[in-house]
Amino acid sequence: MRNFFTIAAHSLRANLRHRQGMIAIAVLLLGIVPVFFAMKGMLAELLAKGPWDIVAPWVVNTLGLSGYLVALLCVVFLGVMLGVGTLTQEKAKGALEALLATPLGPWALWWGKVAGCFLPAFAAGMVVSFGVLWALNAAAVVPVLGNPLFPGPVVATVGVGVPFLGLGIAALVNLIGLLVANPNIASLSVVVIVLAVSNVLPRLGLEFAEWSFAWVNAGTGLFILATSLLFAWRLLTKERIVLSAKRL
Amino acid sequence: MDTAISLRGVRKSLGGREVLRGISLEVYHGDVFGYLGPNGAGKTTTIRVLLGLLTADSGEILLLGEPASSGARMKLGFVLESDGLFDGLTAAENLSLFARLYGVRSPEVEKVLALVGLRGKERGRVGTFSRGMRQRLALARALLHDPEILVLDEPTAGLDPSGQMEVRELIRELATSGKTVFFSSHNLDEVERLCNRIALIHRGEIRLQGGVEELRAGGQGYAVELPTEPPSEMLTKLQHEERLGFKGVQGQRLIFEPGDDVGISELAQTLSELGLEIEAIYRRRASLEELYRQILAEGE
Numbered sequence: 001m002r003n004f005f006t007i008a009a010h011s012l013r014a015n016l017r018h019r020q021g022m023i024a025i026a027v028l029l030l031g032i033v034p035v036f037f038a039m040k041g042m043l044a045e046l047l048a049k050g051p052w053d054i055v056a057p058w059v060v061n062t063l064g065l066s067g068y069l070v071a072l073l074c075v076v077f078l079g080v081m082l083g084v085g086t087l088t089q090e091k092a093k094g095a096l097e098a099l100l101a102t103p104l105g106p107w108a109l110w111w112g113k114v115a116g117c118f119l120p121a122f123a124a125g126m127v128v129s130f131g132v133l134w135a136l137n138a139a140a141v142v143p144v145l146g147n148p149l150f151p152g153p154v155v156a157t158v159g160v161g162v163p164f165l166g167l168g169i170a171a172l173v174n175l176i177g178l179l180v181a182n183p184n185i186a187s188l189s190v191v192v193i194v195l196a197v198s199n200v201l202p203r204l205g206l207e208f209a210e211w212s213f214a215w216v217n218a219g220t221g222l223f224i225l226a227t228s229l230l231f232a233w234r235l236l237t238k239e240r241i242v243l244s245a246k247r248l
Numbered sequence: 249m250d251t252a253i254s255l256r257g258v259r260k261s262l263g264g265r266e267v268l269r270g271i272s273l274e275v276y277h278g279d280v281f282g283y284l285g286p287n288g289a290g291k292t293t294t295i296r297v298l299l300g301l302l303t304a305d306s307g308e309i310l311l312l313g314e315p316a317s318s319g320a321r322m323k324l325g326f327v328l329e330s331d332g333l334f335d336g337l338t339a340a341e342n343l344s345l346f347a348r349l350y351g352v353r354s355p356e357v358e359k360v361l362a363l364v365g366l367r368g369k370e371r372g373r374v375g376t377f378s379r380g381m382r383q384r385l386a387l388a389r390a391l392l393h394d395p396e397i398l399v400l401d402e403p404t405a406g407l408d409p410s411g412q413m414e415v416r417e418l419i420r421e422l423a424t425s426g427k428t429v430f431f432s433s434h435n436l437d438e439v440e441r442l443c444n445r446i447a448l449i450h451r452g453e454i455r456l457q458g459g460v461e462e463l464r465a466g467g468q469g470y471a472v473e474l475p476t477e478p479p480s481e482m483l484t485k486l487q488h489e490e491r492l493g494f495k496g497v498q499g500q501r502l503i504f505e506p507g508d509d510v511g512i513s514e515l516a517q518t519l520s521e522l523g524l525e526i527e528a529i530y531r532r533r534a535s536l537e538e539l540y541r542q543i544l545a546e547g548e
Contacts, residue, residue, distance in 0.1 A: 006348045010334075017336050090334070098332025098389075101299045102349040103318050242301045243262070 003108040004115070007099070011116020014090075015082040024081035025124075028073055035073075036132055039066040043140035052145070057209075059141070060151050063133060064208030067158040070132045072194075074125030075118075075166030080173050080190045083117030087177040087186075091245045096178070100238045110174055110236060118170040122163055129158045153211045161217030168224030169193060175228050178241050193224065250277040251313065252397050252428040253298065258307030260293055267293045269452040270307065275430050275445070277312075277396075280423045282439035282460075283432040284540065285449040291432040292329055294449065295401045298430075299326055312396065322350065325390030329401045331382045335375035339366060339385055342374055343392055350393035360388040364418060380411030387418055398422060400431035404438060416442060440536045448543055455543045463539060469493060469505030470515055473528040476500060485522055492518060503532065 015021050042062050046055045090096050099109060137148035169190055176186040197220055206213040253275035260268040267290050275281045285291045296302040298309065300321050309316040312323055333342050340357050347355035361367055364384040374382065383403060390398055403419070404412040419442055423429050433439050439446055440460065448456040456463065477500055486494040486502070492515060493505040504515060516529050 002351070003349055006345065010345050014334065014336055093335070094328060094330030094332040095334055096332075097301060097330070098326075098328055098346075099349070101301055101326050101328065101332075102346060103322060103351075104349050237303075238300065239302050242296065 001108075003104045004112050007104065007109055007112025008115035008119070011083075011086065011113050012120060014086050015116055016120060021082045021085060024078050024085075028078055028124075028128075031073060032070055032128060032132065035066065035069055036135065039063075039132075039136055040140050043136060047140065047144040057207075060149065060154070060209040061207050063136060063141075063149060063151065064154040064157060064213070066136055067129050067133050067154050068162065068208050068213075071125050071129040071158045071162040072165075074128050075121050075162050076169055076190070076194065078124060079117045079121030079166050079170045080187060082121060083113060083170060083174055084177060084187050086116075087113060087174065091177070094245065097242050097245055100241060106178070106236045106238050106241060107232070109241075110171075110178060110232065113174045113178070114167075114170050117174070118167055121166060121170070125162065125166070126159065129162075133158070151209055153209050153214055156211065156214035157208070157217060161214040161221075164218040164221030165197070165224075166221065168221035168228065171228040172224050175232055175236065179235060179244055181244050251275070251310065252277045252279065253281075253430055254308075254310040254313075255294070255298070256308040256310075258294075258297060258309065259305045260297055260302060261305055262293070262302075267452050268297070268304075271449065271452070271454050273447055273454065273457065275397075275428060277428055278423070278426065279445050280419065280429045280443045281431070282443035282446040283430060283449065284434065284436065284439055284446055284536075285432070286434060286544065289449045290452045291449060292401055295326075295328075295399055295432060298399055299324065322393065323396045325393065325395035325398045327383070327386045327390050327398075327400045327403050329405070331386040333374045333382055333385060333389075336373070338371050338373055339377075339388075340370040342385065343389055346389050347392050352393050355392055357392075360391050361385075363391065364388040365414065378411075380407050380414060383407060383411065383415055384418070387415070391422075395427075397428045397430065400429065402432055402434075404433070404435065412438070436536045436540055446536070448540060450544055456539065460536070463536075469495065469503065469532050470512060471530055471532040472502040472504065472515075472519060472524075472526055474500045474502065475525055475527050478502065478524070482522070482524065489518065489522075500527075 039062060043059060046058050046062065049055055096109070100106065133150065133154070134148070137150075141149050172193070173186040173190055176189055180186070201213070201216065204216065206216060251274055253273065255271055255273040257270045257272055258268055259266065259270050271290070271294065283291055283294065293302065297304050298316070300316065300318065311320040314320040334345070337345070339361065343357045343360065344355060357370060358367070361370060364387050366381065366384055366388065369381070374385065377385065387403070400419070404415050407415060416438060419429055419431070443460055445459050446457070446463070447454050478497060483497060486492065491506060491510055493507065495503040495505050497503070506515060512529060512531070516526060519526055
């Protein structure tokens with residue numbers, strides 16, 4: 001456990017100092033601004049159409065979409081960018097091999113790396129997503145309704161669904177990064193997962209402000225996490241990590 | 249004599265190729281042990297097996313008499329072929345990270361940095377260090393938990409001559425302080441100067457093992473010093489005297505490797521009879537390079 005915390009703290013610091021991490025944060029912040037203004041415009045348009053009892057489902061759904069998009073960008077995109085950047089570099093330079101030559105085990109290395117990219121992404125995701133929801137309320141909802149809207153399903157999606165999805169993806173990406181010769185393949189796997197999720201969820205007929213949407217996201221994350229654990233149980237050894245790095 | 253590292257019949261296959269073919273090695277406490285071999289012979293694989301990075305298919309590994317568990321491996325310090333340092337961290341941060349992994353509560357970062365000649369570089373970012381400084385920092389990292397055995401994989405590879413000298417000097421100092429040093433190299437001169445014992449691996453098999461002096465002394469014939477360079481007709485005569493085992497000429501020195509039946513006095517007498525004026529004659533000691541070439545040639 002001590003080694004897990006050591007690697008998590010080290011990865012956290014390294015990821016935040018890494019150039020790719022800084023670029024990811026900058027891209028993310030730049031990306032959120034247009035999302036905010038687009039959603040603010042949509043909300044204002046919907047609320048202007050009134051009456052409230054008719055437009056309410058669309059307003060709540062728009063808030064849900066806003067929170068979901070921003071949380072997904074922060075937790076998944078930022079987490080993956082942070083993790084893969086340093087992993088690639090450390091693997092190529094033999095730093096992972098040096099770590100594994102100490103009493104550090106492969107599972108502590110894996111989960112340390114996961115924590116190192118997931119925790120800052122999760123923290124940033126929660127602050128930014130709820131910040132955007134609060135700002136949208138302040139800018140578009142409160143002037144019309146007189147009070148802000150934080151619907152329970154939206155809060156559950158942002159606070160539970162997306163973090164579980166992010167955790168599952170972070171675990172899978174880092175596992176692939178440790179086991180394959182080119183850790184950039186891990187980034188590709190995220191694109192595949194996000195494309196799959198974004199194709200499947202609309203076909204299920206779910207709205208962004210439904211409880212089931214939150215649980216489907218959380219469930220998808222747990223499924224990816226369980227699959228990663230199963231693969232790790234079969235494949236994750238010091239030998240595999242070292243030999244995959246050798247071929248770089 | 250206490251054994252620090254013992255490998256017995258260790259085998260390892262990688263990608264369907266047997267890289268280690270039942271190697272057995274004994275490294276004694278206090279040895280500076282040179283592990284020689286050409287590229288691809290199995291040196292790095294042996295070191296990885298020793299450090300637990302690869303699992304041996306069969307065979308036994310003992311460290312200070314104990315089976316090589318993760319606990320026993322705490323007594324090992326290492327420098328790998330690539331230094332494995334974190335470029336984005338400072339020297340002190342690199343050392344602290346590894347100290348925590350070894351469970352060292354209050355690492356003596358300044359002390360080990362001073363030991364390797366990097367005093368005052370604690371806050372220097374490793375990415376800005378020269379190759380020589382990085383290698384010295386990697387040595388400092390290996391010493392943090394005060395291990396009894398140091399395992400070094402080609403510690404002078406890629407260094408300029410002054411960097412090589414610094415690292416060699418450090419290895420000497422560490423050996424003097426009582427550490428057992430096991431290091432791989434393909435630099436024969438370096439091994440000859442630093443080591444008291446060596447092993448030579450070729451194509452996954454140990455072809456030679458023992459004390460440097462005893463290996464060099466073994467059956468390598470005689471050298472005969474002459475006052476002047478010998479005339480070519482004399483060399484032809486010597487080549488015809490098959491029992492003398494004439495091997496060649498190096499300036500004013502003739503090299504002979506006769507059979508066991510020809511002693512030093514008989515050789516001297518025969519050469520005098522042939523008309524050679526002898527200044528000195530002595531038993532010749534082979535250089536490691538000659539032994540190395542001989543063993544490698546036998547394996548071809």
